[in-house]
Amino acid sequence: MGTLIRFEIKKIVQNRAGVAACAIALILVMALSLGSVLTAGAWDARSGSYVEGLGAWDAIRRTEQSHAGTLDDARVAEDMATYDEAQARWAQDADHLGSLSAQQMIDQYGIEFWREVDRVRSDAYYLRLKTAMLLDDKGTHAPGLQEGAGNFLSNELSGRYLGFFPYAESERSFWEGKASRIEWPIEYGSALAWDEILSFMAFYAFVTIAACIAVSGVFAGEYQGGTASIALPTLRGKRSLPVAKVVASMLFASAYWWASVAVGSGVFLVALGADGAGLPYQIFDFVNPYPMTVGQVCASLFLLGWVVTLGCVAFTLLLSSRLRSVMPVAVTPLAVTFLGVFAKLIVPLSKVAHLTPMNVLNDSFVALASYALGPVVFDLPSAAALLYALLALVCAPLAVRSFVRYQVA
Amino acid sequence: MELRIDRLSKQFGSHIAVDRVSATVTPGVVGLLGANGAGKTTLMRMVCDVLRPTSGQIYYNGTEVGAMGDGYRALLGYLPQDFGCYPDFTAIDFMCYMAALKGFSKREGLARSKDLLEEVGLSSVARRRVKTFSGGMRQRLGIAQAMLNDPSILVLDEPTAGLDPKERVHFRNLIASFAQDKIVILSTHIVSDVEFIANRILVMRSGLFIMEGTPESIVASAAGKVWECHVDARQADAMAARMMVANVRYAEGGRAVVRVVADTAPTPDAVPVEPTLEDLYLNVFQDAVMR
Numbered sequence: 178m179g180t181l182i183r184f185e186i187k188k189i190v191q192n193r194a195g196v197a198a199c200a201i202a203l204i205l206v207m208a209l210s211l212g213s214v215l216t217a218g219a220w221d222a223r224s225g226s227y228v229e230g231l232g233a234w235d236a237i238r239r240t241e242q243s244h245a246g247t248l249d250d251a252r253v254a255e256d257m258a259t260y261d262e263a264q265a266r267w268a269q270d271a272d273h274l275g276s277l278s279a280q281q282m283i284d285q286y287g288i289e290f291w292r293e294v295d296r297v298r299s300d301a302y303y304l305r306l307k308t309a310m311l312l313d314d315k316g317t318h319a320p321g322l323q324e325g326a327g328n329f330l331s332n333e334l335s336g337r338y339l340g341f342f343p344y345a346e347s348e349r350s351f352w353e354g355k356a357s358r359i360e361w362p363i364e365y366g367s368a369l370a371w372d373e374i375l376s377f378m379a380f381y382a383f384v385t386i387a388a389c390i391a392v393s394g395v396f397a398g399e400y401q402g403g404t405a406s407i408a409l410p411t412l413r414g415k416r417s418l419p420v421a422k423v424v425a426s427m428l429f430a431s432a433y434w435w436a437s438v439a440v441g442s443g444v445f446l447v448a449l450g451a452d453g454a455g456l457p458y459q460i461f462d463f464v465n466p467y468p469m470t471v472g473q474v475c476a477s478l479f480l481l482g483w484v485v486t487l488g489c490v491a492f493t494l495l496l497s498s499r500l501r502s503v504m505p506v507a508v509t510p511l512a513v514t515f516l517g518v519f520a521k522l523i524v525p526l527s528k529v530a531h532l533t534p535m536n537v538l539n540d541s542f543v544a545l546a547s548y549a550l551g552p553v554v555f556d557l558p559s560a561a562a563l564l565y566a567l568l569a570l571v572c573a574p575l576a577v578r579s580f581v582r583y584q585v586a
Numbered sequence: 587m588e589l590r591i592d593r594l595s596k597q598f599g600s601h602i603a604v605d606r607v608s609a610t611v612t613p614g615v616v617g618l619l620g621a622n623g624a625g626k627t628t629l630m631r632m633v634c635d636v637l638r639p640t641s642g643q644i645y646y647n648g649t650e651v652g653a654m655g656d657g658y659r660a661l662l663g664y665l666p667q668d669f670g671c672y673p674d675f676t677a678i679d680f681m682c683y684m685a686a687l688k689g690f691s692k693r694e695g696l697a698r699s700k701d702l703l704e705e706v707g708l709s710s711v712a713r714r715r716v717k718t719f720s721g722g723m724r725q726r727l728g729i730a731q732a733m734l735n736d737p738s739i740l741v742l743d744e745p746t747a748g749l750d751p752k753e754r755v756h757f758r759n760l761i762a763s764f765a766q767d768k769i770v771i772l773s774t775h776i777v778s779d780v781e782f783i784a785n786r787i788l789v790m791r792s793g794l795f796i797m798e799g800t801p802e803s804i805v806a807s808a809a810g811k812v813w814e815c816h817v818d819a820r821q822a823d824a825m826a827a828r829m830m831v832a833n834v835r836y837a838e839g840g841r842a843v844v845r846v847v848a849d850t851a852p853t854p855d856a857v858p859v860e861p862t863l864e865d866l867y868l869n870v871f872q873d874a875v876m877r
Contacts (some may be wrong), residue, residue, distance in 0.1 A: 180682075180686040180692055180695075181683075181686050181687070184679075184682075184683045184686065187675075187679075188672060188674075191672075191674040191675075402670040402671075402672070402673075403666070403668055403669070403670025404670040404671060404672060405636070406631070406634075406636055406664070406666040406669075406670070407664060407665075407666060407669065407670070407671075407684070407728075407731065407732075408687060409635075409636050410634040410635055410636050410659050410662050410664045411659055411662070411684070411687040411688050411689075411735075412656055412659055412660040412687065412688050412689040412735070413656075413686070413687050413688070413689060414659060414687055415655075415656070415659070416656060418687060583636075584636070584637050584638060585631050585636040585637055585666070586598065586628075586631070586637055
């Protein structure tokens with residue numbers, strides 16, 4: 178079996194179109210990661226100058242770290258006061274200030290004014306805080322972050338998801354139960370690399386697509402190339418061979434997925450440092466209901482992406498075992514992924530579209546999308562994990578069966 | 587050892603490719619002779635368990651081959667028509683892969699592969715990729731893979747396609763020596779492939795076995811139907827257009843010796859001659875050949 182698996186991997190690697198697709202997707206992931214690191218730009222609050230590249234990340238880190246610490250009620254109230262004061266000072270001369278660049282503001286009003294007004298108003302931390310603390314349209318603040326986040330969640334759950342899908346009682350309990358496990362007050366800090374990794378997660382769908390293209394010829398290639406007629410009438414042709422094909426495809430896809438993850442996230446972790454993995458996920462969105470750390474979310478998304486990849490690969494293998502031409506097999510995962518992205522824009526289809534590969538990676542642990550099967554509720558990541566695991570478990574044996582039953586005619 | 591084909595049929599839509607054929611095959615070379623489209627390849631595929639019959643059964647030593655499963659496939663060696671191979675594999679990789687499929691350990695497979703590549707004259711190009719091979723080299727590689735497991739039943743579908751005359755003779759000798767205690771089914775429309783090595787010939791036409799017997803008995807059935815006549819060259823051309831002319835030999839003085847396959851004498855001075863297997867083939871497949 179080992180020898181057969183080795184040969185099957187060799188065949189996958191010798192498929193030029195598949196290898197080209199894998200190389201392009203890997204280069205894309207690496208280029209996007211490197212591009213993000215190298216082309217970043219930020220105003221340095223300390224010096225008042227605009228810095229680019231790795232220097233920008235230092236400036237962003239300093240800003241983030243300036244907010245580090247436990248966000249208890251007193252601290253949050255103090256920060257909200259700082260933000261409100263900046264807003265008030267801005268409002269006094271808004272017409273004039275709105276037309277100035279950061280540099281012009283520093284030149285005309287001095288660096289202290291710029292730091293205390295313009296920087297505070299555009300600081301992501303304050304903006305997130307403002308969103309979470311706002312209780313109503315009149316601008317009333319919550320007494321603390323926990324209450325603010327709780328209020329935000331209950332407002333969301335009392336409405337409809339995307340204004341279309343009403344939340345069932347079981348779904349409301351599910352989300353509230355999840356949010357109740359967050360340990361308040363949370364610790365704030367900098368997790369730059371992880372933030373970037375999460376931002377680029379959707380692009381890993383290209384890795385999944387490339388893996389599918391690489392395995393598209395595993396069965397169909399045998400039919401198309403006329404090799405099924407010599408492989409099938411052998412001792413292992415109808416038993417070990419199709420199993421070896423599935424195992425080789427899964428091994429290849431797994432190795433490729435994790436290599437891509439290592440390359441893509443490695444760029445961010447090496448350039449920006451791995452600090453912040455243990456911080457709560459809420460540092461990126463105070464109203465997020467997931468009681469997890471940043472590192473746990475990243476690891477879960479990578480695992481989820483792997484399961485999605487295996488599910489897609491198994492589905493591709495099933496198509497490959499049933500179609501005699503490689504091209505439609507290779508194109509299908511690509512079409513499903515991109516149609517899913519567009520289908521998400523059509524609100525009634527969006528819940529289903531969330532489950533397509535790119536949307537799963539983009540929206541998991543972010544969207545409040547849930548799927549209720551009676552009293553059992555699945556959030557997007559668990560629904561996607563279940564769906565793709567099922568796809569892998571069902572499609573792989575069906576692909577084996579189709580190959581065994583293939584008629585050389 | 588015996589392979590029994592029992593009322594085997596294969597129908598594709600409304601087209602009957604193989605029509606309830608029966609035969610019992612014992613060790614030796616069985617030549618399956620027929621024109622293109624006669625149903626030979628379809629029959630071979632059913633024998634090799636890669637195409638399910640519409641009806642009928644195949645038995646090996648009294649056991650239905652479908653029930654034997656892997657056990658039956660372990661006995662098989664198959665060279666299909668339009669043999670496909672993995673173009674980016676080297677010849678030795680391809681052989682080792684086929685050896686793994688046939689249940690050999692890595693070491694055994696490598697040793698056996700090397701021996702067979704030597705046997706078919708490909709050992710010097712064992713490390714070359716198959717896509718760089720000529721048609722004849724690929725065909726020899728196909729023959730080698732079919733013999734890897736020293737099969738009890740060797741099925742060769744148009745095995746000499748693409749081989750030059752020297753390779754064809756070498757291949758015939760190889761098959762003849764191999765077939766001493768094994769069943770070899772050799773399907774072809776090239777008469778000389780089976781003429782010298784087949785112990786038995788099955789003639790297939792429109793999905794049916796229409797003749798069966800030793801080469802001598804098959805050839806004898808064409809006795810009295812092969813004629814030779816001396817005519818002038820212009821007349822020879824006219825004969826070729828309206829009757830089954832097996833051969834025209836042009837002589838000096840504008841004369842020609844014409845060999846004709848026909849039920850009656852084509853000219854008053856025509857004399858009957860000894861038939862060959864080729865004459866028999868032309869007689870049986872007149873429609874296909876004349877078309």
